[in-house]
Amino acid sequence: MNDNNTKPLIEMIKVNKFFGSFQALKNIDLEVYKGERIVICGPSGSGKSTLIRCINRLEKHNDGRINIDGVELSDKVENINAVRREVGMVFQNFNLFPHMTIAKNLMIAQQLVRKTPKAEARKVAMRYLERVKIPEQANKYPIQLSGGQQQRVAIARALCMNPEIILFDEPTSALDPEMINEVLDVMVDLAKEGMTMICVTHEMGFARSVADRVIFMDEGEIVEQATPQTFFDNPTNDRTRAFLSQILSH
Amino acid sequence: MSFDFNLILQSLPEMLAGLGITVQLLLVSGFLGLLLAILLLLMRISGNLYLNSIAQVYIYVFRGTPILVQIFIIYYGLPQFEAIRESMFWHILREPTGCAILALTLNTGAYVSEILRGGVLSVDKGLLEAGSALGMSARQKFIYITTPLAARLSLPAYSNDVISLLKSTALASTITITDMTGIARTIVADTYAPYEVFISLAIVYIIFTFGLQKLFGVIERYLGRYTKREE
Numbered sequence: 001m002n003d004n005n006t007k008p009l010i011e012m013i014k015v016n017k018f019f020g021s022f023q024a025l026k027n028i029d030l031e032v033y034k035g036e037r038i039v040i041c042g043p044s045g046s047g048k049s050t051l052i053r054c055i056n057r058l059e060k061h062n063d064g065r066i067n068i069d070g071v072e073l074s075d076k077v078e079n080i081n082a083v084r085r086e087v088g089m090v091f092q093n094f095n096l097f098p099h100m101t102i103a104k105n106l107m108i109a110q111q112l113v114r115k116t117p118k119a120e121a122r123k124v125a126m127r128y129l130e131r132v133k134i135p136e137q138a139n140k141y142p143i144q145l146s147g148g149q150q151q152r153v154a155i156a157r158a159l160c161m162n163p164e165i166i167l168f169d170e171p172t173s174a175l176d177p178e179m180i181n182e183v184l185d186v187m188v189d190l191a192k193e194g195m196t197m198i199c200v201t202h203e204m205g206f207a208r209s210v211a212d213r214v215i216f217m218d219e220g221e222i223v224e225q226a227t228p229q230t231f232f233d234n235p236t237n238d239r240t241r242a243f244l245s246q247i248l249s250h
Numbered sequence: 251m252s253f254d255f256n257l258i259l260q261s262l263p264e265m266l267a268g269l270g271i272t273v274q275l276l277l278v279s280g281f282l283g284l285l286l287a288i289l290l291l292l293m294r295i296s297g298n299l300y301l302n303s304i305a306q307v308y309i310y311v312f313r314g315t316p317i318l319v320q321i322f323i324i325y326y327g328l329p330q331f332e333a334i335r336e337s338m339f340w341h342i343l344r345e346p347t348g349c350a351i352l353a354l355t356l357n358t359g360a361y362v363s364e365i366l367r368g369g370v371l372s373v374d375k376g377l378l379e380a381g382s383a384l385g386m387s388a389r390q391k392f393i394y395i396t397t398p399l400a401a402r403l404s405l406p407a408y409s410n411d412v413i414s415l416l417k418s419t420a421l422a423s424t425i426t427i428t429d430m431t432g433i434a435r436t437i438v439a440d441t442y443a444p445y446e447v448f449i450s451l452a453i454v455y456i457i458f459t460f461g462l463q464k465l466f467g468v469i470e471r472y473l474g475r476y477t478k479r480e481e
Contacts (some may be wrong), residue, residue: 112390
C-alpha cells in the first residue's frame with residue numbers, strides 16, 4: 001500500500017447494497033490510493049461487480065459512504081457526473097456503440113461531455129487507438145473487429161476521457177482464449193504508467209504480476225486482502241484457500 | 251361469367267386519378283401519426299405517472315376501436331358540437347379529407363408509439379451503462395444511443411404499419427372522398443361490374459405496397475449498415 005499519500009482516492013465506508021431482500025454488499029470498507037492496482041476476485045455472486053459498479057454509481061448503495069477524490073456519491077447529479085468524469089470503466093461485454101465507427105466511439109463522449117471540438121477529439125482518439133495498436137481500424141464498425149480488438153477499443157474509449165481511475169469488470173471473461181493476452185498486455189502497460197486500477201478478474205497470472213493488493217470477496221464481504229505474494233502463497237482465510245484451490249487446481 | 255378486359259383498361263386510368271388523394275392521405279397522416287407516436291412514446295417513458303397514464307388510455311382507446319368507427323365519429327359526430335364548428339379546427343374538420351387524415355393520424359399514432367416503445371426497450375442496457383460511465387446525461391444517451399438503435403429495431407414493424415395505413419386510407423371512401431377506392435366504387439355503381447373494377451383496384455394497391463416494401467428495404471439496409479461484418 002502507498003502510505004505516502006495521505007488521502008485515499010477511493011474511500012468506501014460501511015457500504016451496504018441490497019437487491020430486494022438479497023444483500024449484495026455487506027459492510028464494505030475499502031480505501032484505494034492513487035496509483036494503486038487492485039485485483040478483486042471471488043466466486044460468482046460474491047459482489048465483486050456490484051462493488052465496482054457502486055464506485056461510478058451504476059449501482060446505488062443503500063447505506064454507508066463512498067467518496068471519490070473528495071466527492072461524496074449521493075443522489076446529487078452534479079456529484080455523480082463529477083465522479084463519472086474521473087472514473088473510466090471497461091465492461092465484460094465491451095459495450096461499444098454498435099452504430100458508431102471505432103473513431104466515433106472514442107470521440108462521442110469527449111465531444112458531448114468534455115465539449116472537446118471534433119478535430120481535437122479525433123486527434124485524441126487516434127492517439128489512444130495507436131496506443132492499443134489498432135489505429136487502422138478507426139473507420140470500421142465494432143462488429144467488424146475481433147473480441148480482443150473490441151475490448152482494446154473499449155479501453156481506449158475510457159482513456160480518451162483522461163480518467164484518474166479505471167474500473168475493469170471481468171474484461172477478459174467474454175474473450176476467446178487466444179485474445180486474452182492482447183487485452184492483458186494493454187492493461188499491464190497501463191499499470192506500468194501508474195494508472196489507478198481496480199480490476200475484477202479471474203486472471204491470476206495478471207493478479208500475481210501486476211496487482212499491489214488482491215482482494216478476495218465472498219457472499220458480499222471482503223474476506224481477505226493482501227499483497228499477491230501473501231495472498232497466493234499464504235492465504236489466512238479458509239474460504240480463500242478453498243477458492244484458490246478450485247481455480248488453480250488445473 | 252364474362253370478364254370484360256376493356257373495362258379494366260378503361261377504369262384503371264380513372265382510378266389512378268385518385269392515386270394523388272391516396273398518396274396524400276398516406277403521407278400526411280403517416281407523417282403526423284409518426285410525430286404523435288413520438289410524443290406518446292416520450293409520455294410513456296417519461297417516468298411521470300400522469301403523462302404515462304394519459305398516453306396509455308389514449309393508446310388503449312384508439313387500438314381498441316375500429317378505424318372505420320373512428321372515421322364516422324369524427325366525420326358525423328364532431329360537427330354536432332357548436333364548439334367544434336366555431337373552433338379554429340373547423341376548416342379542417344369541415345372537409346372529409348381533413349376528417350380522414352385526423353382519424354388515420356390518431357389511429358396510426360397509437361400503434362406506432364407502441365412499435366417505437368418496443369424498439370426503445372430492446373436497446374441493450376449495457377450500452378446505456380457505457381454511456382453513463384462515460385458521463386453522458388440521460389438526454390444525451392437517449393439522443394445518441396437509444397434513438398438511432400431503436401429506430402433500426404423498430405423499422406420492420408413500422409414498415410408493416412405504414413403498409414397497413416395505406417390500406418386503411420381506402421376507408422376514406424366511406425365519407426365521400428374520391429381516393430382510388432372511392433372512384434372504383436363510383437365506376438362499379440355505373441357499370442355493375444364489381445369483379446373487373448375491384449380486381450384492378452386490388453392490383454394497384456399491390457403494386458403500391460410493393461413499392462413501399464422496396465423503399466423500406468433500402469432504409470433498413472441503410473440503418474443496419476453497421477450490422478454487417480463485411481463491407
